[in-house]
Amino acid sequence: MIYPDSKIVLEVRGLCATVNGTEILKGLDLTVRRGEVHAIMGPNGSGKSTFSKILAGHSAYEVTGGSVMFEGQNLFDLAPEERARAGVFLAxxxxxxxxxxxNSQFLRLTYNTVQTHRGKEExxxxxxxxxxxxxxxxxxMSPDFLERSVNEGFSGGEKKRNEILQMAMLDPRLAILDETDSGLDIDALRIVANGVNQLANKDNAIVLVTHYQRLLNYIVPDYVHVMEAGRIxxxxxxxxxxxxxxxxxxWVGVEHKAVAGAVA
Amino acid sequence: MSATLQNLVNQPYKHGFVTSIESDVAPKGLNADTIRMISTKKKEPEWLLEFRLKSYEAWLKMEEPVWPNVHYPKIDFQAISYYSAPKQKPKLKSMDEVDPELLRTFEKLGVPLHERMALAGVAVDVIFDSVSVATTYKDKLAEVGIIFCSMSEAVHDHPELVQKYLGTVIPPSDNFYAALNSAVFTDGSFCYIPKGVKCPMDLSTYFRINTEESGQFERTLIVAEEGASVSYLEGCTAPAFSSNQLHAAVVELVALDNADIKYSTVQNWYAGDEKGVGGIYNFVTKRGLAKGVNSRISWTQVETGSAITWKYPSCVLLGDNSVGEFYSVAVTNHYQQADTGTKMIHVGKNTRSTIVSKGISAGHSNNSYRGLVKVAPGATGARNYSQCDSMLVGQNSGAHTFPYIQVANNSSQIEHEASTSKIGEDQLFYFAQRGIDAEAAVSMIINGFCKDVFQQLPMEFAVEATALLSFKLEGSVG
Structure with missing residues (x-):
């Protein structure tokens, strides 16, 4: 939900990035405020998943330009685990x-690690x-999830639920859901979406990265962005x-080029 | 991520100091005179000298095994000193009499004999180079009839027991290194649990090689009489030298009717540096004879050290209904090589064996599991379950499995499971994304991988093993 004057959680300016020397992001801009739900859509290869991994700090991607501020702090000053502790969550x-x-041991370690860094009790x-x-x-989720190895032998739906469970536990400031709808049947989609909706509040922000509109029937975004060739x-x-x-x-691309041409 | 990990790599070997205690070292080289010299120095009875000389004769006719999946320059057996003893001698009655330098060594090793072991209720027999220097808790154990002393003492005080069992499980001609050990062994531990006695505490021996260019050839013999049981712990370290040192031990276990022997090892000999220079050649023969009905022999090993490990703690299941177990974690990093596993020889009826082997290879190391399950014609109803899991860390390490199964009785059941997995960047990224740093992540993954084995270790050792593994593998991922 859009709240007037709410604080900026994420501010991306002119972000450029490469993987193995290939340029994937070419000047991406995005501003996300507390309480908002953003959807980033776009065709395969447009750079959606790359963007989400860069925010989380995956080492395979090299940032070559631009800036990302998270809660007023330079995100690139933080190691991946520090970003997570500060409240960046990637499903x-x-x-x-x-x-x-x-699973239960893993969940407890992650919960306690993050709690400790936030000055709370283990x-x-x-x-x-x-x-x-x-x-x-x-x-x-059935309790037997806790006794199984982390994600091992989980169905697609079970894995995604395990992700959202961690989101629920870790109470992030910014949750990026990367294609969370992929591989889900309709019941699982409903359950996962329902979970996300209950976690959304005025203090956090959610970025949904998705290829299809389907998920957005369940999680209604405040903004929809179309990404193509590494930018919005x-x-x-x-x-x-x-x-x-x-x-x-x-048509979005055609329109974009026409507008760009007119401006030039 | 990789850069931080790199910084964690190559942590110095923390037991790599040399203790400046004067040693009484024999000249290098091996011949019949060297053996007579060792025997004389140790004031041994005639039968033992004969045992040694016969072993030496056998050894001369044997060839070094070449079948293990390990590679190293040929060892010059004439360039090794076969006897090294700390000079400060006569018999020590209490720990206060021990050379303070030696005690400091133990402290550095994390073996505070005085306090911690006493609190933990562990009796410790310490082998320093080749000679046993201190045995604690001997009197307390003697009250229940348990003999726990150095092999040298046993030879003098209980010759009939030593003579009865020495070489009965591993005859001198068994293999090249067993023959060498039988000829030149200088000390080791002896343990005898009389009929019906359950040893009230874990027995522990701490081995350490201190002198450069000396070999360590310890000899351990444990006998559990009818209905007796004992849990024995062995830890090993060595200082860092650029030359390679040979460690060729022999361990024999004998379990009579209804007896139970559990033998746990944490081996952390010096593994050489990150380029593969130096380190111990750990060529060890360990075998347990489950001689009596319902007897049980259980090996648990955590092998993290040595440049080369060649070791197959085995069980000969002779008694009907006897049980053999082998739980192993073998970790190799840098240029270490390990060829290790077990042999389960089923001879008696309804004998059962379990093998759980976990191999972890990092750096440029090579880790092989080699195991034999053999069922003799008369071993009706024999059962074996084997599980061999390998984990690869990084891009340049190797994991190999060589299982041999020989079954000559069609009523037996043999199961073999194997898996290979990998710690990858992606797993570490997943942990990091949940706030967990690489160190804690590797520790959790490795512990998860090894938990079936760690569960078998006595509590104190399990904690040590966990810490040792994390230490060993830190920074090797990525």
Whole structure:
């Protein structure tokens, strides 16, 4: 929801980045304020996922220009784990499997690590068990999730729910959901979206990275951005997503070029 | 991320100091006279000298094994000194009499004999180079009839027991290094648990190689009589030298009817530097004979050190219903090479064995599991379960598995499972994205991978092993 005068969470200016020498982001601008839900849409290869990984600090990407301020701080001054502790959360498109590491132990370590850095109390295993079970209800997860290895052998839907569970636990300032709808059947999509909606509040911001409009039926964005060739070329309200759904992406690019040409 | 990780790499080996205690070192080289010299120095009975000389004869006719998946320049066995003893001698009655320099060494090693072990209720027999310098808790153990002393003492005080069992599980002609050990072993531990006695505390020996160019050839013999049980812990370290040192130990276990021996090792010999220079050649023969009915032999090892490890703690399941177990974590980093595993020889009826092996390879190292499960014709109803998991860390390490299964009885059941996994950048990024730094992430992944083995270790050792592994692998990812 858009709140007048709410503080800026994320301010991206002219962001450029490469992977293995190939330029992926070419001057991306974006401003996200507390309380808002943004959707970034665009065709495959437009740089959506790259953008989300750069915000989280993946080492495969090199930032070659521009700036990103997070809550008034230069994001690139922070190591990936420091960003997470400061409140940047990325729900992975493909959550990583960690064989042998028990989910409950992993969840507790991440929860306690982040809590400690925020000057809050850690939870012992019993307290944490109560805490996490309560959060799991939000996502209609069965308790046996806790005893399995992290993401190992999880279905697509289970992995995504495990991501949103962590979002619920870690209470981020900025949650970036990278293609969270991919690989979800309609029931799982509803559950995940419902979870995200309950977590959205006036103090945090959510960026949904998605290829399809489908997710936006459940999580209604305040802004929809269209990304192409490494930058945002159009921004609109939630109705823009519906237009993209019916007309595809091509017209946006054509229109953008025409506008750019007229300005030149 | 990789840069920070790089900084964590190559942490110095923290046991790599040399203690400046004067040693009584024999001239280099091996011949029958060297063996007579060792035997004389140790005031040994005639039968033991004969045992040594026969072993030496056998060794002369044997060839170094070339089948292990390890590579190193040929060892010059004449360039090694076969006897090294701290000079400060006569028998010590209490720890107060021990050379303070030696005690400081133990402190550096993290083996405060005085306090911690006493609190932990562990009896420690310390082998420094080749000679046992202190045995604690001996009197307390003697009250229940347990003999726990150095091999040298055992030879003098309990010759009949030593003579009865020495070389019965691993005959001198068993293999090249066992033969060498049988000829030149200088000390080691001896442990005898009488009938029906459950050893009231974990017994522990701490081995350390101190002198450059000396070999360590310790000999351990543990006998558990009918219904007896014992848990034995062995830890090993060595200072950092640029030359390679040879460690060729022999450990024999004998379990009679209903007896139970659990043998745990944390091996952290010097592994050489990050370029592969120096380090211990750890060529060890360990075997347990589950001789009696319902007897049980259990090996647990955490192998993190040595430039080269060649070691197969094995069980011969002779008694009906006897049980053999092997739980192993082997970690190699930099240019270390390990070829390790076990042999489970099923001879008695309804014998059971379990093998759980976890190999972790990092840097440019090579880690091989080699195991044999053999079921003799008469071993009706034998069962084996084997699980061999390998984990690769980084791009340049190797993991290999060589399982041998030989079954001559069609009523047996053999299961073998294997897996290979990898710690990758992506896993570490996932942890980082949840606020967890690389160090804590590697520790958690490795602990998860090894937990089936760590669960088998006594509590104190489990904590040490966990810390050791994290230390060992820090910075090797990426």
């Amino acid at each position: 992975f498109q493909y959550p990583i499997e960690i064989p042998g590491v028990i 939870l012992d295993p019993l307290e944490f068990d109560d805490y996490v079970r309560e959060k799991m209800k939000l996502l209609e 070329i159009k921004t609109g309200g939630k109705e823009l997503a519906l237009e993209l759904e019916s007309r595809g992406y091509d």
